[in-house]
Amino acid sequence: MEITAKGLEVSLGGASILKGAGLRVPAGQTVGVIGPNGSGKSTLLRCIYRALKPSGGAVFLDGRPIEWDSVRQSAQKMAVVAQHNAYSFSFTVREIVLMGRSPHKRALERDGPEDYRIVAESLAAVGLEGFENRQFSTLSGGEQQRAVLARALAQQTPCLILDEPTNHLDIQYQLQMMELVRGLGRTVLAAVHDLNIAALYCDALVALKDGEVVGSGPPRSLLTPGFLRSVYGVEAKVVTDGDGFLRILYQPGALRAKKSGAP
Amino acid sequence: MPRAGRNGGLLRGRTAFSVAVAALLAALPASLLAAVSFGTNPLPLGDVYAVIQWELANRLLGWTIPAEWAPGAALHDVVWLIRLPRLVLAAAVGACLSLCGAAMQAVVKNPLADPYILGVSAGANLGVTLAVLLGVGAAAGGNFVGMAGFFGALGASFAVISLANVGGRANSVKLLLAGSALSAVCGACSNFLLYLRNADHAAAEVMRWTMGSLGAANWENNGVMLLAALGGTAFFLTQSRTMNLMLLGEETAVTLGTDLRRYRTAYLAASSLLVGLAVYSAGIIGFVGLVVPHMARLLFGTDHRRLIPVSVLAGALFLLWADVLCRTVLPGNELPIGVLTSLLGAPAFLYLMARRRYGFGGGD
Numbered sequence: 252m253e254i255t256a257k258g259l260e261v262s263l264g265g266a267s268i269l270k271g272a273g274l275r276v277p278a279g280q281t282v283g284v285i286g287p288n289g290s291g292k293s294t295l296l297r298c299i300y301r302a303l304k305p306s307g308g309a310v311f312l313d314g315r316p317i318e319w320d321s322v323r324q325s326a327q328k329m330a331v332v333a334q335h336n337a338y339s340f341s342f343t344v345r346e347i348v349l350m351g352r353s354p355h356k357r358a359l360e361r362d363g364p365e366d367y368r369i370v371a372e373s374l375a376a377v378g379l380e381g382f383e384n385r386q387f388s389t390l391s392g393g394e395q396q397r398a399v400l401a402r403a404l405a406q407q408t409p410c411l412i413l414d415e416p417t418n419h420l421d422i423q424y425q426l427q428m429m430e431l432v433r434g435l436g437r438t439v440l441a442a443v444h445d446l447n448i449a450a451l452y453c454d455a456l457v458a459l460k461d462g463e464v465v466g467s468g469p470p471r472s473l474l475t476p477g478f479l480r481s482v483y484g485v486e487a488k489v490v491t492d493g494d495g496f497l498r499i500l501y502q503p504g505a506l507r508a509k510k511s512g513a514p
Numbered sequence: 515m516p517r518a519g520r521n522g523g524l525l526r527g528r529t530a531f532s533v534a535v536a537a538l539l540a541a542l543p544a545s546l547l548a549a550v551s552f553g554t555n556p557l558p559l560g561d562v563y564a565v566i567q568w569e570l571a572n573r574l575l576g577w578t579i580p581a582e583w584a585p586g587a588a589l590h591d592v593v594w595l596i597r598l599p600r601l602v603l604a605a606a607v608g609a610c611l612s613l614c615g616a617a618m619q620a621v622v623k624n625p626l627a628d629p630y631i632l633g634v635s636a637g638a639n640l641g642v643t644l645a646v647l648l649g650v651g652a653a654a655g656g657n658f659v660g661m662a663g664f665f666g667a668l669g670a671s672f673a674v675i676s677l678a679n680v681g682g683r684a685n686s687v688k689l690l691l692a693g694s695a696l697s698a699v700c701g702a703c704s705n706f707l708l709y710l711r712n713a714d715h716a717a718a719e720v721m722r723w724t725m726g727s728l729g730a731a732n733w734e735n736n737g738v739m740l741l742a743a744l745g746g747t748a749f750f751l752t753q754s755r756t757m758n759l760m761l762l763g764e765e766t767a768v769t770l771g772t773d774l775r776r777y778r779t780a781y782l783a784a785s786s787l788l789v790g791l792a793v794y795s796a797g798i799i800g801f802v803g804l805v806v807p808h809m810a811r812l813l814f815g816t817d818h819r820r821l822i823p824v825s826v827l828a829g830a831l832f833l834l835w836a837d838v839l840c841r842t843v844l845p846g847n848e849l850p851i852g853v854l855t856s857l858l859g860a861p862a863f864l865y866l867m868a869r870r871r872y873g874f875g876g877g878d
Binding site: 297300301302321322323324325326327329330331333336338340341342343346350351353354356358359406 | 759
């Protein structure tokens, strides 16, 4: 399923957060949204997963405007792992993941063996077997993140939207999570903080700055030293290592040199 | 018990839940029959049950009641017209209040919500006061006091939610502040009205509402209350999945396919109806709606599919026995039920608060 966003505009509290941002995620591909803090990455994703209604522009799934669907129908097409997942009531991990089945349920329908099988599979996929009866609030940040990913997997949607999914995760789980998400063969749109992770796992990147798209394309052509300087204001080397992977190496003191006005 | 806090509740598994619900269901009629033998005047147990048996036989099978047990005989009237309706009312009101507590906690996504704390009861009380003193809504017919209580509750619940949303999204502190502010305003208005009218009977009448009393129970009103309790329970049982999603918040619920806004309004309206009826029948009875759902959560976890049946049954049993205690704890005198539930409920609430492992279902 292809995700398209066109000309999204959002203002919050008088400040313009998105100024006509758009992107396209071809079916089955993984696209990363990059950009400095406050560039509008989360806002862009929230418009796409319908938590926020943009004042301008539109979002399409396979060319169909998302407003034409009920939120229930949308939840059958895309699942979301958001950044903030603190709940003031605690559920067990099983209950949290089971809620991923709710878009497929009618009001009075009970959870069946099939649902429990999907929950078990989803938990296994994120490496949380045996956590079913643990209370969600007692999990570590990384475990919570993985439990929420398991819930998104239990939704069995063609699209996945991830807002900084590797936040809070140890490097082992960062790599595992991105590999897992890629391996699903679904259409994935992810806001990614770490440019090296983005370069390793994304088919294409969309860069945001101040609510506007300032560049897009495959990591290898987008991530150049000049681009990193203009978007993030840092000095970096971009190299291809012996195994053919793209690596971004940041230069210490680069910011200081820049601030002191050195040419 | 270090394991307890790590899991959904102290009692886990489908079997434990089924056994508990069956036990609570069985305990309800058993408690009714046991509690009916308590009272200011000791009555022989055999006589008490004879009255109930003959009444039931008369109603269900059309048997004629012997004069000894018939309406008009002192024994009959004490058992059938005073004690039993009062216990049935206690059970129905207890069920309604616990149910509303659980619903309100989901609606405002806050474990501190309860009809009493959020000012809804005070709103209902103001409605009742207006009706009793000024005859507001008398045109609506015989049950206009109840209607006033209902609209007071409805108005207060929406007022608290919208006040809490002024200047940014509602959070627990703002909700509590809005609730106590509204309670104070409603209380002040009620008191002002009482002061102005200066009618002794009215003051006593309103006093009865604010401290809670099951003394006015009668079968006609009990029918309404029982219907409300059963209907409310049935309604919220069908809403368990949505109530679970409510606790995850607006955005997460949308990504899981549910737009919460219309559900919130429906739940508020249903809760207000139940609280309004409960206030009309028994006045303000605090802390039941707060403590009982938390106890149920402690035992069975947060999932509303379990929480609702357990809360309803436990609330009914709790208020039923609280009423017995009210009538027996002071010899020759009766403690207002609202006083007793607050005396019992507040320490229980503080205990839950101090118990970090419970943490009202988990921390931020």
